[in-house]
Amino acid sequence: MPIPRRHFDALIIGAGGAGLNAALRLASAELRVAVVSKVFPTRSHTVAAQGGVNAALANVLPDHWHWHMFDTVKGSDYLGDQDAIETMCREAIPTVYELEHAGVPFSRLENGKIYQRAFGGQSQQFGGEQAARTCAAADRTGHAILHTLYQQNIRARTHFFDEYFAIDLIRDSEGVVLGALVLGIEDGEPLVIAAKTTLLATGGYGQVFRTNTNAFINTGDGMAMALRAGIPLQDMEFYQFHPTGVAGKGMLITEAARGEGGYLVNADGERFMERYAPSARDLASRDVVARAIVSEIRAGRGCGAQKDYVLLKVDHLGAEVVHQRLPGICDICRVFLGIDPAQAPIPVFPTAHYAMGGIPTDPQARVIMPARHGPEEVVPGLYAAGECACVSVHGANRLGGNSLLDILVFGRAAGQDILRYVSENPHHRPLTDEDIEPGLARLQRWARRGDGERVSVIKAELRKLMEDHCGVFRDQETMSHGVAKLTALRERLDIVRLQDHSQVFNTARIEALELDNLLDVGTATLMAALAREESRGAHSRVDFPERDDTHWLKHSLYSLSEDRIDYKPVRTKPISVDSFPPKPRVY
Amino acid sequence: MKIRVYRFHPERDQTPRMQSFEVAARPGMMLREALLEIKALDESFAFRHSCGEGVCGSDSVNVNGRNCLACTTALADLQEPIEVRPLPGRPVIRDLIVDMSQFYDHYRAIKPYLIRTDPLPEHEIHQTPEARAKLDGLYECILCGCCSTACPSFWWNPERFHGPAALLQAWRFLADSRDQATDERLDALEGAYKLFRCHSIMNCVEVCPKGLNPTQAIGNIKELMLSQAL
């Protein structure tokens, strides 16, 4: 039976902040838009963001988008592209106002303006006093933004395909993207969504690491789809670990716990940060603290039966301070650990948090890759925005509050450019059965029956492997071992079999398709990390402890075919201002 | 620890059944983790879940007769034998997965978005902290559906009564100082069913995992209607 087809002007894969902001732009312009999401839109992981979104509104302290730009470039360890960063920091201001007009219930100041709080890495006057740039809706900013964007899309009558799983992009022989093959999760039937433009907005891939702050659905599907369509992934070696996730579980314990005077101790009860960062101690920057925790555990000074975590103490601050200033942390500790942090220390471990790398795009969110005429040629009809994309505004290290901003600004930019593209290319291109073959083959592979390995077993081994071999600290030997293990694991993938071959809401099959994706993005991460022989931002090599601008001030591009890594220069030239040249990064 | 879960597979089963699994409980273990262990034993067992921390609203289920989120429910707080069923009153798609379309339809029906007729300023629309405080306890809803599927009025009139979750959101926009569609919103809630089927039974309040109070929101709407009518 032929696979049914639907036709739209624009297909958006992903209903997080990036996808919904793009959809809103397009639906308001009367385009036919389809938004495909594997979960109901408000269940997307943008809902979990807490702290807020950065914009130089200057509601609390003096501020300027140019200062925001400086902080972001410096935070990126100079690997961010300065044209994209300028765009983001300028656009931040109208973007936040637009969100407010859409209904986001931002917290307020006495004068009725949006409340802004201070976050790490923010400064006034290019490295001066602390700035307050993060616009917040209490500590539920992501929830407030995601729900508002979904609500506005209801108003704009966007067409949603809820609980549809995108399997693969459809690309014709000329390389033009024609839409995607998707799977209805409820009925188990494949469907072709033909579209003049396709936007990937599928979010991050934290599930590739055993302990992470991400949702179960964050499996890097869009990045892997791009890889399989022949598009390389950029800067995958840069993955942010947050120092204090709940050990073994991963929920975030905010930096405010240490800001209020909390500190970390090892199994000997020693306040070990004093050895690693004598002056800033527990408030040293995230990567420093994360590295220190791992060092303690490797030296056998971890706590617990497995010696695999350290303790975050806030009990000395007194119950009143803890309960009043850290209510969210108290909730998490109560629900997930059954402890009151005012009485007992919190077991913590660095936790995989955020992907700086992803699908390479330009500031219009068009996907770009090396091709015939140069290193940055546009892939016709394909866009990417949000955590799955690498535009690159975060470079080697993202600042808090800049990701919500990134997804909104570049989601919107994608919408804008799609409008242009559709008006210039008003007709659907022919889509043949052959174009659908690769995606279908991937789906049908999981129909193989018989005994074999289990999806859950391979997935667990992959997650453990990535944590052990591509974690906070990296070196040639550990990563090479990791590559060997990963190669063996990929070979075993071929003998994995599903036991459940039913159609209706077959979540086992979805998890199998996600496993393919996790293996692809895991491989990209490990290979790119092994190749980069320097330490920059979140990528810290024990064997190459220094940043090396002479050889490594460049973006990596990992391609699936032949496991190849290419490089391309950082765009150090902004649009309208002078560039910020690399300097030692001290805070 | 013994956990009995509701099983129904439309391609295989005529009628639903309960199936027992033995799960080794660890200290601090959540029901969601137990369900994941069951899934590792039998991959055909299906349920929705995602964030694992009570913010996405995917994994609402009925446990020992009470609606809750599996990810924020500790096994230690549950009485054995533990029985896990799909949310009541909704068509079951498979195992613990129910069809929530009607629940979402009611949500969309109340126009859950800010409506303004005034021209927009080039900066934010100002709102005092006091006016903003009126939205606390309303905007935090995660659309998990625990409340509406625990509401007897919603069981009996699922087509016509909006249910507590949608009505809570109706009040969220009525209460927003920036919204300019009060009359339109109130008019749309007129009649014997959409709003007035609520008999203040408070099941909704009791089960909301975010501690929200739809009954009070509904009372506020009724009060506003009355005061507008005078």
Ligand SMILES: Cc1cc2nc3c(=O)[nH]c(=O)nc-3n(C[C@H](O)[C@H](O)[C@H](O)COP(=O)(O)OP(=O)(O)OC[C@H]3O[C@@H](n4cnc5c(N)ncnc54)[C@H](O)[C@@H]3O)c2cc1C
């Ligand atoms: C706990 C936590 C706290 C955070 N706090 C902050 C903060 O305070 N400030 C900040 O700036 N950033 C924060 N971040 C980061 C930020 O929230 C995320 O990077 C951002 O929300 C990602 O948005 P997105 O739109 O790219 O993707 P997501 O919101 O993850 O959405 C992805 C979408 O893609 C869909 N999808 C994926 N794969 C498929 C497929 N195969 N088929 C169909 N659909 C698919 C999903 O269903 C979903 O709709 C935080 C992150 C975490 C984990």
Ligand code: SF4
């Ligand atoms: S108070 Fe109203 S809405 Fe809540 S359960 Fe009772 S009847 Fe339903």
Ligand code: SF4
């Ligand atoms: S009001 Fe509470 S129970 Fe009802 S949908 Fe919202 S969060 Fe869930």
Ligand code: FES
């Ligand atoms: S898994 Fe998200 S609320 Fe339980």
